[in-house]
Amino acid sequence: MGRLPLAIPPLLFLAAIPLQPLGAxxxxxxxxxxxxxxxxxxxxxxxxxxxxxxxxxxxxxxxxxxxxxxxxxxxxxxxxxxxxxxxxxxERRSGTIAADWRIAGTVVSIAPTEMALRGGDGAVRTAALPIVFGGYGVEDARAGLHPFEGVDVKGAAVLILSGQPEGVVHAPGYAARREALLKAGAAAVLRIETDEQGWPQLRDTLNEPRNELADDAPAPITGALSPAAWQRIAEAAGLSALTPADMVKRDFRARRIDGTATFSIDNVSRxxxxxxxxxxxxxxxxxxxxxxxxxxxxxxxxxxxxxxxxxxxxxxxxxxxxxxxxxxxxxxxxxxxxxxxxxxxxxxxxxxxxxxxxxxxxxxxxxxxxxxxxxxxxxxxxxxxxxxxxxxxxxxxxxxxxxxxxxxxxxxxxxxxxxxxxxxxxxxxxxxxxxxxxxxxxxxxxxxxxxxxxxxxxxxxxxxxxxxxxxxxxxxxxxxxxxxxxxxxxxxxxxxxxxxxx
Ligand SMILES: [Zn+2]
CATH class of the missing domain: 3.40.630.10 (Zn peptidases)
Known part of the structure; x- marks a missing residue:
């Protein structure tokens, strides 16, 4: 508390305050x-x-x-x-999480520490979901970007890059992009992280407990993949040659990856x-x-x-x-x-x-x-x-x-x-x-x-x-x-x- 030291004489203190006009x-x-x-x-x-x-x-x-x-x-x-x-x-938090990625006929193994997964209530077990990769996932008419034009995301696990695309002035933030995809019917939306050093902290933040109204439908499945995890998936899917510059081209379209993802989350609720x-x-x-x-x-x-x-x-x-x-x-x-x-x-x-x-x-x-x-x-x-x-x-x-x-x-x-x-x-x-x-x-x-x-x-x-x-x-x-x-x-x-x- 920034109280005045008692040693200051009251008169001195008063003198320091400029007088206000009467009635101010x-x-x-x-x-x-x-x-x-x-x-x-x-x-x-x-x-x-x-x-x-x-x-x-x-x-x-x-x-x-x-x-x-x-x-x-x-x-x-x-x-x-x-x-x-x-x-x-x-209050819900993710206890045990697991995912089964099958890409182009092979199993790509991703450790629980390489991802964050949250959503649903109790024991969540999804079906084998089709996977859609959406680049940055930025729909922006002014920049002429329509990555999801003609692409059905209903029931899919959609993966998009978390950062802001370079050179796109009005790009909506990641949260807005994720919400738009969930609204369009995506079963899960995962962000792909590009910063390997910042990954552990981001993962822990995403895994923090979340609070919801008990009567509301629980939040849908969201999460994130570490840069290393994405690299293995991209390689298996034949996407590793794709550059960030490719993904902000006007003709870039989201694409179905040949494979499926199955998620499992054991929510702990209080x-x-x-x-x-x-x-x-x-x-x-x-x-x-x-x-x-x-x-x-x-x-x-x-x-x-x-x-x-x-x-x-x-x-x-x-x-x-x-x-x-x-x-x-x-x-x-x-x-x-x-x-x-x-x-x-x-x-x-x-x-x-x-x-x-x-x-x-x-x-x-x-x-x-x-x-x-x-x-x-x-x-x-x-x-x-x-x-x-x-x-x-x-x-x-x-x-x-x-x-x-x-x-x-x-x-x-x-x-x-x-x-x-x-x-x-x-x-x-x-x-x-x-x-x-x-x-x-x-x-x-x-x-x-x-x-x-x-x-x-x-x-x-x-x-x-x-x-x-x-x-x-x-x-x-x-x-x-x-x-x-x-x-x-x-x-x-x-x-x-x-x-x-x-
Ligand atoms: Zn506040």
Whole structure:
């Protein structure tokens, strides 16, 4: 903690602070800031051990938020009369893996250490799958690349190179290429690695446990082959003369390899339960719909190996700060003395860091009919903007929401950043689970300015250093709390905000 040494005389300290013009910063904002700091100091304390779902630290964090909801007088909305909405999760990891490669009539033996294989549930045994080699697998109309044109990947094991092809400007990343193939019906997608030195680390990363919603279909088979393993397969298949330059030619087509691959994975599963914390501030006319606030409470837990001096990823900015902001917005709305017309729901979600799992569970079983949700506002990674930062938005481009945000910002004397640059991060935040269903969703505040966000993402993001020893600017958050109290009242009023029909 970067507290001031006690030896500094108080007067000297005061003299160092430039005087602000009278009334520049309302006293109420200082109170909000102090309470924000209190929430963050509790949620990001070492005692919470990084708030990983399914751990005692995670349960402590959920309990703190539920008790805050109760203290604010929110109505429990988690089902069974309490604030807790159970989210059933399962951690799966690959135990024993094996593969049988038969290429051009011979068995190519690949050791388990030369590949990564994951997917499915329990004991997975595939049939002998046809094999398709897709080069880089980059479909890009602008570059005239159509490797899968006329090639059927349904039911096949598809192998593609993991890197980015040289000279192709807009090539989608590997994950997008893999998802497209799975969508097209591939039974398995394996990436071919080219970096022999980096292979062991990559393999171990790919073999790490994954967390999924217990009710969802388990993830399909994916994985990777080491450079040496691919070399033997390519030789047997007669592909070793193919160069990277050949694979970015316009006439390059994916090709069926003469042979089959059979995969076997013994998944080890650990089911567990975590919680979304759900509360409601009742409006005067719930039939008019609902406004939904989100902030994920979870973080990465113990994120470094045993023996390292600081193993805890405390997640002070990501996202103790967002939860703190949501709690203070709830307090501000309740203490505003104004009754909203629509119901206002507050949900602290779990398992965001595992792929927005808590938000997806919430979107599948919302506390209010999804058709009645007028807007969703998410808070994530907010303690990065100073007071006076322009109001920026993730989700700009939705006229009714844009208009509401701009009107409230102007009324409060805030500058507006009209850029839609933050939309690039739309799929990396909880609001996405609702935006996907066509529900208006946004993030609003000083922290959505891309220069501030990029600076944070390049520093302590997802590291043990995202803890209470950082500067943690909260004056900007306190100002944004005031903004959201006004915005919330507007969005909860059907006369002042009408979502587009859907
Ligand atoms: Zn995060």
């Amino acid at each position: 910063r309302p006293a109420a904002e200082a109170d909000v800031e102090a309470r924000l700091r209190g929430h963050i100091e509790t949620l990001a304390a070492d005692a919470m051990e990084g708030r990983k779902p399914g751990t005692p630290g995670g349960d402590l964090a959920a309990g703190y938020i539920a008790s805050q909801f109760a203290g604010l007088g929110l109505v429990p909305g988690g089902g069974d009369g309490g604030f807790y909405q159970p989210v059933k999760l399962v 089911p567990y339960t975590s919680w979304n914390i759900v509360g409601r501030f009742p409006g005067s006319d719930p039939a008019a719909g609902a406004l939904l606030y989100l902030a994920h409470w979870d973080h990465l837990g113990l994120c470094r190996p045993e023996g390292v001096p600081d193993r805890i990823c405390n997640g002070a900015v990501d996202n103790a700060s967002g939860v703190a902001m949501m709690l203070e917005v709830a307090r501000g709305l309740i203490q505003s003395g104004k009754r909203p017309v629509r119901d206002i729901w507050f949900v602290a979600t779990t398992a965001e860091e595992m792929g927005l799992l808590g938000a997806h569970a919430l979107a599948k079983a919302p506390p209010v009919d999804a058709a009645k949700i007028a807007a969703v506002l998410n808070f994530d990674t907010v303690a990065i903007a100073p007071r006076g930062a322009p109001v920026a938005m993730l989700g700009r481009g939705q006229p009714a929401l844009d208009a509401a945000v701009d009107a409230v910002s102007r009324r409060m004397g805030r500058r507006i950043n009209p850029s839609d640059a933050a939309n690039a991060l739309a799929q990396r935040q909880d609001g996405w689970a609702f935006a996907q269903q066509g529900i208006p969703a946004a993030m609003v505040g000083g922290s959505l300015n891309m220069d501030l966000l990029q600076a944070y993402l390049g520093q302590e993001y997802h590291k043990p250093g995202d803890d209470l020893s950082q500067p943690l600017p909260l004056d900007g958050v306190a100002q944004d709390v005031e903004l959201h109290v006004a915005l919330g009242l507007m969005l909860a009023d059907p006369k002042r905000y009408r979502p587009p029909p859907r």
